[in-house]
């Protein structure tokens with residue numbers, strides 16, 4: 001499963017909508033100006049995002065990059081020079097996975113394991129693969145393509 005911008009931001013948009021609805025119910029007299037409405041929108045990471053030097057991701061291991069409150073990216077290097085990117089949010093209950101342990105992506109909350117090359121579930125309780133994110137190596141640096 002590869003995540004697009006809409007899927008990556010879906011939770012944030014839903015949360016923002018919930019907060020906005022709760023605010024409207026509590027204070028029906030409040031109005032927002034155009035600028036307030038614009039500033040309340042979630043920021044959207046998009047395009048080519050510099051993560052850092054490729055040397056931070058060892059072969060057979062992984063490194064996490066917290067982009068914002070809604071997105072943490074896990075980059076793995078299952079084979080020398082081959083980088084894979086995933087949403088680090090576990091598909092079971094939303095914990096941030098710990099990283100690569102014993103060759104598998106491990107979630108510490110309830111013990112799910114994922115393939116570090118594909119993100120596929122190796123063992124539950126998660127039933128769905130981690131979301132894929134395209135990673136590119138440019139020179140010495142890794143970029144996420146969102």
Ligand code: FES
Pocket residue numbers: 090091092093094095107108109110111112124125126
């Ligand atoms: S949240 Fe990851 S195994 Fe439950």
